[in-house]
Structures are given as C-alpha cells and as structure tokens.
Amino acid sequence: MSVAVHDPTPPPTPYGRGWPVRYGPQNNHLRLTHADRDAVAHLLKEAYAEGRLDTDEFEERLEAAMGAKVHGDLEPLLSDLIPEGTPVHSPPAAQQPSSPPSSSERVTALIGHYSGYFVSALGPLAVLLINGNSSAFVRRHVVEALNFQLTFIVGSMVLWFFSWLVLPLVAWGFMLLGWMFLPMVAGLVAVFGGRWKYPFTWRPIKEDQGEPGRP
Structure with a gap:
C-alpha cells in the first residue's frame, strides 16, 4: 500500500524575476496589470500542458483571466492549481524604449x-576604437x-582588376557615386538620431560585438 507524502514546499514559480503578484483577501481589490494577466495565462498554459486542465476548462479560464479587472x-x-498565497511572478517586462541619443553621441x-x-x-x-564601446x-x-x-x-x-571590361568600370562608377553621397545622408540621419543601413554593403564587422550602452 502506497502512502502519499505531503510536501509543504510550494511549487516553483515559472519566473524568477518580475513584479510579485500575491493572491489573498487583502489584495483582492487591487487592479490588475497586463503583466499580472500574462503571468496567470502562463500558469494556465502550464496546467493545460500537464493535463490538469482539459481543453474546455483551459479556454474558459484563459478567457476569464484576460478579462479580469482585479x-x-x-x-x-x-x-x-497553486496554493493560496503563493507568489506568482510575471514574465520579464519588455525592454523599455531607449532614451534619445545625446548631442555628443550624434556628433560622434x-x-x-x-x-x-x-x-x-x-x-x-x-x-570605433575610441568611442565604439561607450554608446550603442x-x-x-x-x-555601419x-x-x-x-x-x-x-x-x-x-x-579594377576587371577594368578591361566595360561593365565592371560602369559598376565602379556607381560605387563611386554612392561613396560620395551615401555617407552624407548617413551623417544627416545620425544628427537627427535615426538609424541607417547602407545599401549593398558587406558587413564583416558586427555591431553587437561587445556593445554596451543603449540598445
């Protein structure tokens, strides 16, 4: 005869970081955030995957969770599904938009x-060697x-190796025009704090190598 052993340790929460959301009478009146609803939706999905909820129960509870107010x-x-009072951690928040680049960053x-x-x-x-690691x-x-x-x-x-042919010489002429005007456009985009990608460019150097600062 097998004997069930009660483990008083609450099950691990799905997220180790985030805003703690505790369920209990003292907090029943608090309004929910999107992160709170997402955390509960995650728990319901896990319960459904583990077979603790059937399809109808899962869909009904998920719909109720998305429409919950408090x-x-x-x-x-x-x-x-979880013991009362167990902290449920919401998923990590989406990365906040970065602040605009400073005037010195734009000039650089x-x-x-x-x-x-x-x-x-x-x-x-x-x-790049002097300032490339100070600002993303x-x-x-x-x-770029x-x-x-x-x-x-x-x-x-x-x-130029194939310059004895006409077509490579014409192609180099277009490359020269791009070299003359595209950096000018890119510089103006940088002054206004925007992003820029040169067209038809080989990119052996990656911008995400050791890139601190703003994303």
Missing part, C-alpha cells in the same frame, strides 16, 4: 560617417560606416 477575479481560476556618429571622406576605413575604425548608438553608426568603407575598398579592388 486580483479577486483571478483567485477562482488558480485556487485548485556624424564624424564616423564623414571621416571616411578623408581617410577611408581608417576614420570610422578610429572612432555611436557603435551602430560607426560600424566602417563596413561601407570596407565594401568600397574591396569592391574597387575587384572591379
């Missing part, structure tokens, strides 16, 4: 783009400028 509305949905990004006019890839590379905004623009300059250098070498 904590008291959720208590009947969880009372037979502008220099990264325009420096290619004077020393080709060495300009963006120098800015600066790194994003400077890495560096990749563009590398693309122009490598593309020019390849096309």
Whole structure:
C-alpha cells in the first residue's frame, strides 16, 4: 500500500524575476496589470500542458483571466492549481524604449560617417576604437560606416582588376557615386538620431560585438 507524502514546499514559480503578484483577501481589490494577466495565462498554459486542465476548462479560464479587472477575479481560476498565497511572478517586462541619443553621441556618429571622406576605413575604425564601446548608438553608426568603407575598398579592388571590361568600370562608377553621397545622408540621419543601413554593403564587422550602452 502506497502512502502519499505531503510536501509543504510550494511549487516553483515559472519566473524568477518580475513584479510579485500575491493572491489573498487583502489584495483582492487591487487592479490588475497586463503583466499580472500574462503571468496567470502562463500558469494556465502550464496546467493545460500537464493535463490538469482539459481543453474546455483551459479556454474558459484563459478567457476569464484576460478579462479580469482585479486580483479577486483571478483567485477562482488558480485556487485548485497553486496554493493560496503563493507568489506568482510575471514574465520579464519588455525592454523599455531607449532614451534619445545625446548631442555628443550624434556628433560622434556624424564624424564616423564623414571621416571616411578623408581617410577611408581608417576614420570610422578610429572612432570605433575610441568611442565604439561607450554608446550603442555611436557603435551602430560607426560600424555601419566602417563596413561601407570596407565594401568600397574591396569592391574597387575587384572591379579594377576587371577594368578591361566595360561593365565592371560602369559598376565602379556607381560605387563611386554612392561613396560620395551615401555617407552624407548617413551623417544627416545620425544628427537627427535615426538609424541607417547602407545599401549593398558587406558587413564583416558586427555591431553587437561587445556593445554596451543603449540598445
């Protein structure tokens, strides 16, 4: 004859971080947040996956959870799934929008783009080595400028190797026009705090390598 052993330890909660949401009479009147509803929806999905809820029960409870207004509305949905008072942690909040880049960051990004006019890839590379790890905004623009300059250098070498053909020479002419005007546009985009991707660019340098600061 088997004897059931009661384990007083509450089951682990699905999330280790987040805002604690406790269910109990003292909090039944509190209004719910979207994160609270998402946490309960996650518990219901886990219970359904484990077979503790059938399809009809799961759909009914999930619909009720999404329409709940206060904590008291959720208590009947969880009372037979988790012990009363067990903290339910909501999923990690979505990353908040980053603050706008500062004026110094915009100027540095502008220099990264325009420096290619004077020393080709060495300009963006120098800015990247000096300031690339201080701001994600600066790194994003400077890495893009560096990749563009590398693309122009490598593309020019390849096309000039076949310069005895007419088509490669025409293609290099378009590349030269892009080299003349695209960094100018990219610099203006950086000044206004926007993002920029050079067209037809080879990207051997990745912007997410050691990228601190703003996302």
